Amino acid sequence: xxxxxxxxxxxxxxxAQANRLGAIxxxxxxxxxxxxxxxxVEFSTLVLQSGGQEYVSGNVQSDTRYGVSQQGSLSYTTSNxxxxxKGDGFFVVQGQNGQTFLTRAGSFQRDGTGNLVNAAGFxxxxxxxxxxxxxxxxxxxxxxxxxxxxxxxxxxANATTAGKMFVNFPSSATTVAAGDLPSTNSATAQYxxxxxxxxxxxxGNQVTLDIYSAKSATGTWEMSVYNRADADPTSKGFPYAAAxxxxxxLDFDTAGQFTSSSARSLSVAVPNGGTMTIDLxxxxxxxxxxxxxxxxADGNAPSEVDRIDIDPAxxxxxxxxxxxxxxxxxxxxxxVPSPDNLTPSTGNVYSIxxxxxxxxVGTPNVGGFGSLVSxxxxxxxxxxxxxxTQMIEAQRNYTANSKVFQTGSELIDVLVNLKR
Amino acid sequence: xxxxxxxxxxxSGISTSxxxxxxxxxxxxxxxxxxxxxxxxxxxxxxxxxxxVTSIVRLANPQLLAAVLKSNSDAGTQQVIANALNQFDLTxxxxxxxxxxxxxxxxxxxxxxxxxxSPQDVTAANAAVAAAKNLAQGLNTASLSVQQQRSEADHAxxxxxxxINSLLAxxxxxxxxxxxxNGSGQDVTDSLDQRDLIVQKLSKEIGIRxxxxxxxxxxxxxxxxxxxxxxxxxxxxFNATAFLGPNTMGNAVYADGxxxxxxxGTMISTSGQIAGYAAIRDSLxxxxxxxxxxxxxxxxxxxxxxxxxxxxxxxxxxxxxxxGAPAMPxxxxxxxxxxxxxxxxxxxxxSRGGNASLLRDGGINGTNxxxxxxxxxxxxxxxxxxxxxxxxxxxFDNAAGIANTGSISDFAGASAGWLxxxxxxxxxxxxxxxxxxxxxxxxxxxxxxxxxxxxxxxxLQFERAYQASARLMTTIDQMFQTLLDTYK
Numbered sequence: 001x002x003x004x005x006x007x008x009x010x011x012x013x014x015x016a017q018a019n020r021l022g023a024i025x026x027x028x029x030x031x032x033x034x035x036x037x038x039x040x041v042e043f044s045t046l047v048l049q050s051g052g053q054e055y056v057s058g059n060v061q062s063d064t065r066y067g068v069s070q071q072g073s074l075s076y077t078t079s080n081x082x083x084x085x086k087g088d089g090f091f092v093v094q095g096q097n098g099q100t101f102l103t104r105a106g107s108f109q110r111d112g113t114g115n116l117v118n119a120a121g122f123x124x125x126x127x128x129x130x131x132x133x134x135x136x137x138x139x140x141x142x143x144x145x146x147x148x149x150x151x152x153x154x155x156x157a158n159a160t161t162a163g164k165m166f167v168n169f170p171s172s173a174t175t176v177a178a179g180d181l182p183s184t185n186s187a188t189a190q191y192x193x194x195x196x197x198x199x200x201x202x203x204g205n206q207v208t209l210d211i212y213s214a215k216s217a218t219g220t221w222e223m224s225v226y227n228r229a230d231a232d233p234t235s236k237g238f239p240y241a242a243a244x245x246x247x248x249x250l251d252f253d254t255a256g257q258f259t260s261s262s263a264r265s266l267s268v269a270v271p272n273g274g275t276m277t278i279d280l281x282x283x284x285x286x287x288x289x290x291x292x293x294x295x296x297a298d299g300n301a302p303s304e305v306d307r308i309d310i311d312p313a314x315x316x317x318x319x320x321x322x323x324x325x326x327x328x329x330x331x332x333x334x335x336v337p338s339p340d341n342l343t344p345s346t347g348n349v350y351s352i353x354x355x356x357x358x359x360x361v362g363t364p365n366v367g368g369f370g371s372l373v374s375x376x377x378x379x380x381x382x383x384x385x386x387x388x389t390q391m392i393e394a395q396r397n398y399t400a401n402s403k404v405f406q407t408g409s410e411l412i413d414v415l416v417n418l419k420r
Numbered sequence: 421x422x423x424x425x426x427x428x429x430x431x432s433g434i435s436t437s438x439x440x441x442x443x444x445x446x447x448x449x450x451x452x453x454x455x456x457x458x459x460x461x462x463x464x465x466x467x468x469x470x471x472x473v474t475s476i477v478r479l480a481n482p483q484l485l486a487a488v489l490k491s492n493s494d495a496g497t498q499q500v501i502a503n504a505l506n507q508f509d510l511t512x513x514x515x516x517x518x519x520x521x522x523x524x525x526x527x528x529x530x531x532x533x534x535x536x537x538s539p540q541d542v543t544a545a546n547a548a549v550a551a552a553k554n555l556a557q558g559l560n561t562a563s564l565s566v567q568q569q570r571s572e573a574d575h576a577x578x579x580x581x582x583x584i585n586s587l588l589a590x591x592x593x594x595x596x597x598x599x600x601x602n603g604s605g606q607d608v609t610d611s612l613d614q615r616d617l618i619v620q621k622l623s624k625e626i627g628i629r630x631x632x633x634x635x636x637x638x639x640x641x642x643x644x645x646x647x648x649x650x651x652x653x654x655x656x657x658f659n660a661t662a663f664l665g666p667n668t669m670g671n672a673v674y675a676d677g678x679x680x681x682x683x684x685g686t687m688i689s690t691s692g693q694i695a696g697y698a699a700i701r702d703s704l705x706x707x708x709x710x711x712x713x714x715x716x717x718x719x720x721x722x723x724x725x726x727x728x729x730x731x732x733x734x735x736x737x738x739x740x741x742x743x744g745a746p747a748m749p750x751x752x753x754x755x756x757x758x759x760x761x762x763x764x765x766x767x768x769x770x771s772r773g774g775n776a777s778l779l780r781d782g783g784i785n786g787t788n789x790x791x792x793x794x795x796x797x798x799x800x801x802x803x804x805x806x807x808x809x810x811x812x813x814x815x816f817d818n819a820a821g822i823a824n825t826g827s828i829s830d831f832a833g834a835s836a837g838w839l840x841x842x843x844x845x846x847x848x849x850x851x852x853x854x855x856x857x858x859x860x861x862x863x864x865x866x867x868x869x870x871x872x873x874x875x876x877x878x879x880l881q882f883e884r885a886y887q888a889s890a891r892l893m894t895t896i897d898q899m900f901q902t903l904l905d906t907y908k
Contacts, residue, residue, distance in 0.1 A: 031424070073425055073428050073467075073468040073470065074466060074467075074468070074470070075428060075431075075432075075470075076432075076435075076470075076472045080604065080605070086467070190686075191686065192686055193645055193686070193687065194646065194676065194677070194678050194687065195645070195646075195647050195676075196647050196650070196654065196676050196677070197650065198650065198651045198652050206652065210676075210677055228677060231677055236674055236677045236678070237677050237678060289644065289645065290644070290645040290686075290687070291629070291641075291645055292631065292639070292641055292645055292647070293631060294631055294633065294639075295631075295639060295647070295650055296633060296637075296650075296651075297651070306600055307600075307604050308604075309603060309604040309605065317603070317604075319600055319603045319604050320600075321596075321600070325603045379428065382424065383422035383423060383424045383425065384423060384424050384900065385422055385423035385424065385899070385900070385903060386422060388903050388904070389903070392906060392907075
């Protein structure tokens with residue numbers, strides 16, 4: 001039994017080392033594959049029941065492991081759709097046949113139909129921000145759709161809903177008589193200062209709001225908002241064809257700040273648009289000229305998507321040609337309790353196995369999930385130096401096993417030759 | 421640390437150094453370019469020790485830029501005013517030609533004295549009329565020249581408005597690019613430089629104030645707070661007038677629906693070239709024209725014929741006539757354009773078939789106005805009376821902006837003095853503002869510009885860093901070689 005056992009054992013040893021060499025060759029071949037996690041082969045013994053004084057040699061079993069949880073170093077690229085994960089988690093991607101996989105290979109590119117597709121052809125999935133993330137579930141991929149910028153045209157015009165205007169009203173300005181206040185819309189209307197804000201209606205048309213400020217009494221200012229389109233064509237101002245969109249009285253205390261009871265915002269119903277609130281909260285009434293410190297309004301005209309921007313929390317913004325940033329998608333990360341037990345498939349993707357544990361989907365940067373780095377790729381975790389040294393070791397082991405086999409074979413030869 | 425990881429770090433070192441070197445070369449290449457600021461690369465270290473250029477920033481100083489903008493505007497205004505006043509001075513008060521109203525009045529006065537001394541002398545009569553013609557022409561020329569300056573100022577306002585609109589359009593392109601680039605983390609420093617340059621150009625045209633938002637979008641307001649740019653440019657409109665006469669005022673410049681220059685309102689800009697042109701067109705030019713008109717009115721009134729018998733006949737035009745003849749100009753107030761139409765009465769002008777001796781005898785307006793009823797050739801009372809009228813103190817309209825009483829020649833002298841004083845103050849203020857502008861620009865350039873010496877030092881630094889990273893790569897390569905050499 002001993003000699004045959006020796007042959008069998010050495011064959012299993014050679015097989016195990018061959019397995020190891022196989023893993024090493026995969027590692028060396030994929031040493032530059034982004035998101036590749038190095039494979040290793042671990043060995044264990046198989047002991048056959050030895051009886052009495054006889055030693056029955058056993059076998060060596062090999063077990064393939066993947067260091068999926070190992071973080072690869074980041075290399076930076078010039079494409080901002082190249083994504084890397086710093087920390088735990090995987091991208092959720094969709095394969096050709098619609099099944100979902102996990103991956104850390106983030107070399108995504110926009111394809112012809114607007115999908116973000118990585119080098120292995122998997123499409124990135126995320127929550128569509130326009131429908132909200134309300135249908136997201138934390139233990140599955142429900143609510144996820146492929147990130148697509150092809151159909152983003154519907155998002156392009158946004159009506160204005162908010163704005164701000166911080167102004168200093170000159171305390172020393174002449175008081176305007178009640179009959180001449182801008183709110184009267186009379187041809188003789190007087191004002192201290194005038195500004196305009198460009199806002200957008202529901203169709204994305206520009207609407208210019210003329211905002212007049214007039215001192216109606218000491219410490220009291222009146223702001224009236226008119227639609228520029230209604231302005232008198234000759235005077236370019238008063239009288240407007242339609243009454244003021246809104247008129248608001250503001251009260252200032254002796255220190256030039258709003259009194260506690262004063263209004264601090266304007267609510268304007270934009271013609272054919274939404275109701276916008278113009279925040280005035282940081283306005284003052286001090287002894288200097290009429291000065292606008294800041295005046296902005298949100299909303300945008302119809303515009304094409306120029307490029308996309310991805311932040312570390314996984315929010316994908318569409319940057320329009322006019323500079324507007326609109327949140328388009330939220331990319332979630334997925335993780336499992338034992339990433340090393342995920343089943344690898346072609347294209348650097350992994351699927352859940354019985355030993356990996358259940359899927360958990362969450363937001364990057366929150367609750368133990370890693371953060372996203374845009375413009376970077378996670379490199380392969382393979383270190384050529386250690387692979388090469390292990391290869392030498394495996395080669396020597398293989399040779400040693402073959403020597404054992406050779407010895408066994410020679411001994412059997414001797415045995416067979418006992419009888420001539 | 422493993423060999424592959426070290427190789428990665430060495431590689432990142434090489435690419436960082438070359439990125440930094442690219443920034444240096446950009447700086448050096450643009451060292452002499454107007455408005456170019458110094459760029460630096462921000463380098464950060466990532467886990468694993470690799471370095472990378474995370475962003476490129478430029479040296480900017482908003483406070484100094486604001487000072488430059490203000491000084492540009494102020495220098496622009498004063499420069500324009502000083503140039504126009506110099507032009508007035510050259511055409512009206514040229515000392516070599518002795519063509520100023522006050523010296524022409526002096527000459528007329530002298531000719532009248534001679535004529536009064538020998539009233540029978542026809543040559544003296546003709547000389548007096550010739551001097552009067554010179555004076556009338558002098559006033560016509562002066563008035564025309566003022567109107568030309570005003571018209572030029574009006575055209576310059578038009579050109580300035582066009583320039584402002586085109587600068588604002590360029591501004592929008594750059595601003596959009598900056599906001600977009602800033603949103604996606606791109607390098608927008610060159611666009612920022614360009615945008616600052618446009619703002620500087622704009623400040624020469626009109627006084628402005630800028631506000632920068634968090635997304636690097638810039639808003640532009642005039643010095644009085646009228647919006648010129650906020651997301652989109654506000655159209656600046658102006659209707660130029662082909663030629664401005666003494667009675668026409670020129671249109672206002674509108675922006676954002678309200679007058680910003682050359683009209684009335686609470687938000688009229690006071691600085692920038694456009695404000696200078698408006699001052700010439702609407703204030704200085706008008707005042708000087710008023711003075712010329714008042715001199716002309718004084719002359720018409722001094723030479724007017726009154727009832728010789730002291731009766732109730734109304735005063736009538738004498739030696740000097742105007743386009744409102746036969747009526748007398750309105751007394752006590754500026755008659756707009758009188759200086760441009762004043763002319764020697766045809767009845768007295770021998771070259772137009774008149775008789776110069778009517779100056780001595782009167783009767784330009786018919787026999788009722790004849791002073792020399794005896795037709796005596798030695799009659800000099802009328803001439804004497806005119807000489808007295810000219811030197812008599814009379815009152816002038818306050819709209820002329822100078823002393824409202826005095827003789828005609830006093831008034832003409834005061835007008836010349838006023839012009840000189842305005843010119844002097846404008847040119848002093850112009851040179852003062854030019855110096856301020858120069859200083860502000862120098863300070864900005866010193867603070868934010870490129871210093872070649874510094875760039876060269878940095879270049880050496882980056883070169884060394886590059887060499888060190890390259891050396892590291894060679895070493896790692898040799899170590900791999902050693903490992904591979906074990907297979908023989």
